[in-house]
Amino acid sequence: MSDVTRRKFLGSAGMATAGLVASPAVLRLTALGAEAPILVGSLHDQSGALGTSGQPMVLSVELAVDEINAAGGLLGRPLKIVSYDPQSNIQLYSQYAQQLALKDKVAVVHGGITSASREAIRPVFDRFKTLYFYNTLYEGGVCDRNEFCLGTTPAQTVEKLVPNAMGKSGKKAYIIAADYNYGQITAKWMTKYCQDNGGTVLATEFFPLDVTNFGPTISKIQAAKPDLILSALVGGNHTAFYRQWTAAGMKGQIPIASTTFGLVNEPSTLDAKESEGIMGAYGYFQELTTPASKAYIDKLHAKYGQGIPYVSELACATYEGVHIWAEGVRKAGTIDRMKVIEALEGGISYDGPSGTVTVDKPTHHAIRSAYLATVHDKLWDVTGSYPNQKPLDTAAVCDLVKNPNDNQQYVVKI
Template sequence: MAHPYTRVGAGILTAAAVLAVTGCGGSAISGTSSDKDEPLKVGLVVPLTGPVSSTGKALRNAFELGVKKVNDAGGVNGAKVKYVVVDDGGDPATSTQLARRLVQRDGVSMLFGTITGDTAEAVAKVADDAKVPFGTAILGDGGQCRPYAWGFGESTRQLLTPTVPALLEKYGKKVAVVGSDYNFPHHYLDVAKQQVKRAGGSVVAEEFSPIGQTDWQPVIKRLKAARPDVLLTMVVGSDAVSFSQQAKQFGLLTPELGYDGAPLDSDYYPALSALVNGRTHTVRWTDRLDDPASRAFVADYRKAYKFDGPMPEVAGNAYFGIQFFLAAAEEARATDGEAINTEIGRLSFDSPLGEKTRFSGANHLLQADMVQVTIKSGGAYEVSHKLGRVADTTPTPGCA
């Protein structure tokens, strides 16, 4: 692998320019400027409270370390990066309000963050209107592309393309899908149906429930009645824990059932360890990647936040994703959102997520490497198979 964080292509960036940051904790300066000496300001919209707050905090922590990395190496365009963190509580209306405030009052040149697909869509609309780039680190995509929105997380196809055929070969051809009732899980089901059909299987049940569900017994009863061989779940937040525990309690989740989806993410391991140990899972990043830059990030994260559990995948996406964004800002030589957005679409970037990663112009999804991990007792998400680049250049409305 080339040296991490090297700008590939015309105009190679120095290591100091590409990697920098010392946490500039939230004081923002209003207004934007194209003056290269003007500090770049980033707005982070993230749920620090509410049902997905644990994942939101991991995203914030990794974002702050990513900015610190860049600032420690000199910042962007000779100035330290500034940022403002706001808590949207996982509510799309709040996400919209706060994103507008960040742009209009705090004068940010780019936006980053959110966890659920509906809050990401809310911020993306604001970003489009304001013509400032917005980066997400969450897994999945909502099936719609926006000119100023860029997804650093694993897309649905990147997740399911290697996962579905392996599950069907091992467990059987009948697949059930369950998810939280918002845009991304529905898109996940649509893609899953395509992948299952391509692998020679069939979807025998599909269930969606609003976030905050506590009694899953009726849903589990219907899923169990379909007698699936494989269960794909995109139930998120604290609901992922309650659903999985009740699925075990009421006899749906057994060792003989193929099981994959959000509850296998490392975020949930402390609560679900007994239910996921020994299973395999497809991810973009794990804290067990044997790469110097990844190992250094893991060590810094554990020291800074006194964290000793398996690190959430979103942390790696956020840490390396914000560095990608800031490298594009360095290349743009400006704090103008439109200029930075153009450079994001042109940039090719090396990191533990892969060599020469770049975005597909057809859908603004990062074309990066994927790995299969085996979940070991104690929370080690060990790499069992390097999948390489799992491309997803499927055109989506808005950018195709």
């Protein structure tokens, strides 16, 4: 991100010290005598190790709110964003979650990137009855009527990625993953899909988010001689693996397929030779050429400039999440939390940049498209699409129709 674009972003995105963010559309509605604004919470990392991932998520919240306000707001009222930057710090996540619920009294919160951040703030919003949208791809299993999870889960993406990658390389895999619930559980799904397709996992290694030295692991991989590396590494620090892998002369010798590569803009920030050929699967890629996708990217670039970070599933699902929540409010005719939840459970769909996204009533997850892609010349080349993928992993353990008071994250037995 250029200095000019970053200044523009920080000035408009609403850091913790900036308080409320009012768009021109909000000001127009207020000037016309609209009622008090409906407050929408945004809790995304704008700095720290995950800042590059969180910045486009914040911009997507702003874009969606501007669009809703330009169309007349909701229930005759404008929307106003309350945005905080937890700075990739779990303690700040908890602090700002309480502030959004108790002081700001927002109608809804869209927030969280890592599963650790989600599990820090989810109990806060449950306790204080604040509707929560987690719009991030994750390992699956959350069953909570107060929360809607609109990102992809392993049954939607990993189930496609692993056999596709194995078909191009071979049956022996080596897994490297972040050492917290996302990496640990995703590694189990990688193992399942590898074995389901006749493969073998030679070893699995986990790394804390602050690890930057992967030399010993690269030596282990060289000794193990796998056909494929499956990566669920997370954040800017773990990007070092791909640089060190290339520096060790391993690039091109053993293919890499990842459930996270690209979420911190790696194809753009790494040298072309370091990212070339890496495979991924997500619910959205910026390179999708559908009219809805192109319009979304064009609007972001027109509003914030070409220098914003890569627009991944994280940002797209956030944009779609705001619009889906708005559809729930329109259908409910109120911002009352339970009435909006009941309206969303009616199977609301939204045609967004990623395709049609539908709320799955029993799980509060999304039925959505998944896409396969490979990095070529620092861009994603989308090679496969799978529409209307259900969150079957979470559906195996969560049924909020039968058990509406369920409130936990299950680890699916694999």
